Each structure stands twice: as structure tokens, then as C-alpha cells.
Amino acid sequence: MTDLSTSLKIEPTVFELSSPGRQGHSFPELDVPHAEIPKSLLRDDLPLPELAEVDVARHFTRLSQLNHGVDTGFYPLGSCTMKYNPKINEATSRLPGFANIHPLQPIETVQGAIGLMFELQEWLKEISGFAGITLQPAAGAHGELTGVLIMRAYHRARGDDRRVKMLIPDSAHGTNPASSAMSGLEIVEIPSDTRGNIDLAALRAECDETLAGIMITNPNTLGLFDENLRQVCDCVHEAGGLVYGDGANFNAIMGISRPADCGVDVLHFNLHKTFSTPHGGGGPGSGPVGVTDELAAFLPGPIAAIVEEGDDEEPPLYGLVTPEKSIGRIKAFHGHFGVMTRAYTYIMMLGGEGLRAASEHAVLNANYLQARLRDTYKIPYDRICMHEFVAEGHWEDAPDIHALDISKRLMDFGFHPPTNYFPLIVPEALMIEPTETESKETLDAFADALIQIAEEARTQPDLLQTAPHRTPVGRLDEVKAARELVLCCWLPEK
Numbered sequence: 108m109t110d111l112s113t114s115l116k117i118e119p120t121v122f123e124l125s126s127p128g129r130q131g132h133s134f135p136e137l138d139v140p141h142a143e144i145p146k147s148l149l150r151d152d153l154p155l156p157e158l159a160e161v162d163v164a165r166h167f168t169r170l171s172q173l174n175h176g177v178d179t180g181f182y183p184l185g186s187c188t189m190k191y192n193p194k195i196n197e198a199t200s201r202l203p204g205f206a207n208i209h210p211l212q213p214i215e216t217v218q219g220a221i222g223l224m225f226e227l228q229e230w231l232k233e234i235s236g237f238a239g240i241t242l243q244p245a246a247g248a249h250g251e252l253t254g255v256l257i258m259r260a261y262h263r264a265r266g267d268d269r270r271v272k273m274l275i276p277d278s279a280h281g282t283n284p285a286s287s288a289m290s291g292l293e294i295v296e297i298p299s300d301t302r303g304n305i306d307l308a309a310l311r312a313e314c315d316e317t318l319a320g321i322m323i324t325n326p327n328t329l330g331l332f333d334e335n336l337r338q339v340c341d342c343v344h345e346a347g348g349l350v351y352g353d354g355a356n357f358n359a360i361m362g363i364s365r366p367a368d369c370g371v372d373v374l375h376f377n378l379h380k381t382f383s384t385p386h387g388g389g390g391p392g393s394g395p396v397g398v399t400d401e402l403a404a405f406l407p408g409p410i411a412a413i414v415e416e417g418d419d420e421e422p423p424l425y426g427l428v429t430p431e432k433s434i435g436r437i438k439a440f441h442g443h444f445g446v447m448t449r450a451y452t453y454i455m456m457l458g459g460e461g462l463r464a465a466s467e468h469a470v471l472n473a474n475y476l477q478a479r480l481r482d483t484y485k486i487p488y489d490r491i492c493m494h495e496f497v498a499e500g501h502w503e504d505a506p507d508i509h510a511l512d513i514s515k516r517l518m519d520f521g522f523h524p525p526t527n528y529f530p531l532i533v534p535e536a537l538m539i540e541p542t543e544t545e546s547k548e549t550l551d552a553f554a555d556a557l558i559q560i561a562e563e564a565r566t567q568p569d570l571l572q573t574a575p576h577r578t579p580v581g582r583l584d585e586v587k588a589a590r591e592l593v594l595c596c597w598l599p600e601k
């Protein structure tokens with residue numbers, strides 16, 4: 108690596124590119140009656156940028172190229188399942204019959220859309236083993252809140268008001284305690300044992316009559332299938348509690364194991380992760396929640412349903428229903444329909460066998476990478492992993508190098524860094540999730556880069572500490588960026 112240019116070129120904004128009189132639009136001739144716009148709505152002092160269409164196209168295309176995305180390179184961001192998103196998903200979600208409808212349209216005119224929601228619910232039931240599904244939640248964290256509110260409503264409906272305690276393993280994603288706290292529950296942290304499973308003795312000590320339930324992620328955020336899952340579920344159930352499953356890691360188990368069969372009572376899916384919707388940069392997502400028979404009456408409404416069976420000649424009539432003890436609506440209208448069409452397309456394209464193959468390849472890819480890196484990086488919970496694994500980004504003989512330096516240096520090789528410093532129970536964590544969509548060549552190139560970086564950590568540590576060197580912007584002061592956030596670097600002249 109010779110190119111160490113750290114030159115930082117700040118891209119101009121559209122305002123700075125503006126040139127008076129230039130324009131990028133041409134309106135067709137007026138074909139409706141002319142109407143006056145009220146003077147009070149018109150402003151002369153709004154400094155809009157004036158650019159030709161080509162300037163706008165080049166500006167935004169160039170900006171898009173400064174970003175790393177899954178369409179430009181490998182993106183092994185652990186726990187986020189940044190798989191390649193098939194382009195056919197985009198084509199179907201943009202079909203006019205899906206994209207141009209309105210949630211307040213008469214239901215007879217949107218039968219195809221409600222039918223798609225119904226079928227997606229049915230498929231998610233089959234994949235997970237649950238009896239009821241809501242598609243409303245906007246993302247995984249929102250699904251968690253929904254699921255925990257359902258658990259609380261279930262206990263209250265039985266007059267069981269003492270159940271205020273939620274157990275959360277120390278490997279959990281931060282949204283788990285947040286969702287429980289927002290639902291008014293008290294959180295008790297449960298440690299992991301030396302194999303990365305939930306510590307059974309610690310769990311048993313907390314299973315009493317105040318237990319609302321436990322939130323588990325399986326496979327967990329160490330990428331490990333909890334070997335005690337059955338005992339954990341039994342213990343919680345015997346104490347009268349419920350088991351919440353964080354389904355963010357569903358990509359490891361599609362078509363192989365069903366959470367409902369393992370003793371989970373309520374679970375969220377992250378459609379944008381497992382079922383392929385672009386989600387870097389924050390959304391929109393979709394976090395459907397599945398529940399057992401016992402909890403189905405508490406689901407938020409409305410839910411897509413067949414209200415009149417079809418026959419050989421007539422398709423069924425679809426409608427929207429609200430369960431009798433529903434916790435109520437948790438999202439405007441029906442949720443993020445565009446993400447549902449993408450997930451529907453993805454499931455339909457792959458079929459049952461294809462979904463299973465996707466999970467098998469995701470697990471195979473993670474184990475291949477783990478095996479290639481095991482001699483260079485410490486794997487604190489070293490056993491067969493599922494779709495991801497956690498390595499330590501620190502060595503005793505290179506004490507000044509940290510996981511962050513390794514991540515930054517990886518960018519010079521054209522790779523998105525893995526997740527850093529999570530889960531919290533592994534010091535200097537590098538959480539690596541390759542997904543099923545990567546080839547052996549890509550995995551090898553990534554492993555080679557990490558092995559080279561490990562050597563550089565001993566021979567040229569400053570190369571890592573000052574990385575990245577080949578990105579449009581060099582290393583940022585992350586603390587300053589968070590504390591002194593500047594979202595607008597250009598303001599119009601007064």
C-alpha cells in the first residue's frame with residue numbers, strides 16, 4: 108500500500124454549483140384552467156439553486172459514488188444482514204398497482220395489495236411456526252415494543268399484575284432493554300456462560316412470580332445457537348413468564364428451525380435484513396411480529412384476512428380485521444407496504460428450498476471466514492458459529508492497535524468495516540457477518556486483508572492508526588462529530 112494521500116476534498120453543495128438563470132426543468136403547456144396562487148403563499152426571497160439537469164445528475168451520482176454500499180462492495184456489518192438486495196424486488200415494489208394506491212381507498216379497489224399482505228403473513232407463519240402475524244411495526248425495534256406490549260397485555264388480562272420483570276442476556280442488542288423499559292418493565296441482566304449461552308443458574312435464580320418474561324436473540328449476537336434454548340424456555344414458562352424472540356438473526360435459520368417449535372412465544376422479524384430490502388442509512392424497515400395461538404387475540408390491528416372464501420371461479424375477498432383484545436394500533440395505516448412487497452418478492456423468488464439454501468450458505472460463509480481467521484485473530488467463543496462470529500481486534504504484542512484501527516484500515520482495501528465494540532461482552536469486538544450472497548473469492552480477499560492488517564499492526568502500526576487513506580474523507584473525530592453535530596455546512600447569504 109503506497110498511496111497515503113489524505114487529501115480531503117469537500118464536495119460543493121448544489122447551492123454553490125448554482126448559476127443564475129440556469130434551469131433543469133421545462134413544464135408542458137398549461138392544460139387546466141389558470142388559477143391565481145394567493146400572494147401570501149408566494150416568496151421572492153427563497154434562494155433555490157439554479158442548475159441544469161446534467162449538473163444535478165452528475166452532482167448526485169458523484170455523491171452516491173463516495174458512499175460504500177452493498178452494490179459497490181462487501182458489507183460484513185455484523186447483526187445487520189447486509190445481503191445483496193435483488194433488483195427484481197425494486198421492480199415489483201414499483202408496479203403502479205402497488206406504488207400508486209392509497210390506504211384510504213375503498214378496500215374492493217386494493218384487493219391485490221391486501222392479498223399480498225395476507226399471503227406474506229401466511230408465509231411468515233410457515234417459516235416461524237407462529238399462529239398469528241402483524242405486519243404493522245416499522246422496524247425491528249418497533250416490533251420489540253409491540254411484542255413486549257403484547258406480553259404485558261397477556262399478563263394483565265389474566266389479572267397477573269405482579270409480573271414486572273424482564274430478563275435480558277448481557278449479549279443483547281441495546282434495543283431489547285430499551286423496548287422493555289419503554290413498556291414500563293424492570294430489566295434484570297442475565298450473564299452468558301463460558302460457551303456464550305445464557306447462564307442457566309443465573310436464569311433460574313430470577314424465575315419467580317414477578318417474571319414477565321425474557322428477551323432472547325437466537326442465534327445470539329455472538330453468532331451462536333444457544334445450546335440451552337429449550338431449558339431456558341421451559342424455565343421461564345414454568346415460572347409463568349413468556350419468551351420474546353429477537354428475530355434479527357433469522358437469516359441463520361430459515362427453513363431449518365422454527366422459533367415457535369423451540370418454545371418462543373412472540374418474535375419480531377426484520378424484513379429489511381432477512382428478506383432483503385436496502386437498509387443502510389436507516390430505513391424504511393419492517394418488523395412484523397409473530398405470536399402463538401395464546402397471544403393472537405392481543406395483536407395490533409388491522410390484520411389482513413380472508414373475509415369471504417373464494418372458489419374455482421372467484422378469488423377470495425380480502426379485508427382488514429382487528430383481534431378482540433388488541434393492544435391497539437401501533438402504526439399509521441398498514442405499515443411499510445413497500446418493504447412488504449420486497450419481502451414477498453424475495454420469498455416467492457427463492458421458495459422454501461431457496462430460503463433454506465440461503466441460510467445454509469450464510470452459515471457456511473461465516474464458518475469459512477472464522478476458520479480462515481482463527482489463527483490470526485482471537486475468537487473468544489470458539490465453536491461452530493451460525494451466520495456471524497465475533498473476533499477480538501486486539502493483540503498483546505500490538506498494544507496500541509484497537510478494533511477501530513483495524514476497521515478503518517479495512518476501508519483502504521475497499522471493504523465496509525464489521526460491527527465494532529458490540530456485543531459488549533467481547534472486548535474490542537469485531538462482529539463479522541458475511542451473508543450468503545458473497546463468493547469464495549470475496550471472502551478470501553477479505554480474510555487476506557485482515558491477515559495483512561494483523562501483520563501491519565506489528566510492523567507499521569501508524570498505518571492503521573491514521574487509516575483510512577484511500578477514502579474521500581479521512582479519519583473523523585467521532586466524538587466531536589457526535590457532540591457538535593453540523594448537519595448543514597452551507598447557509599444562504601443574508
Ligand SMILES: *Cc1c(COP(=O)(O)O)cnc(C)c1O
Binds near residue numbers: 356
Ligand atoms: C438490527 C437489530 C435490532 C433492531 O432492529 P431494527 O430493524 O434496526 O430496528 C434488534 N436486535 C438485533 C439483534 C439486531 O441486530
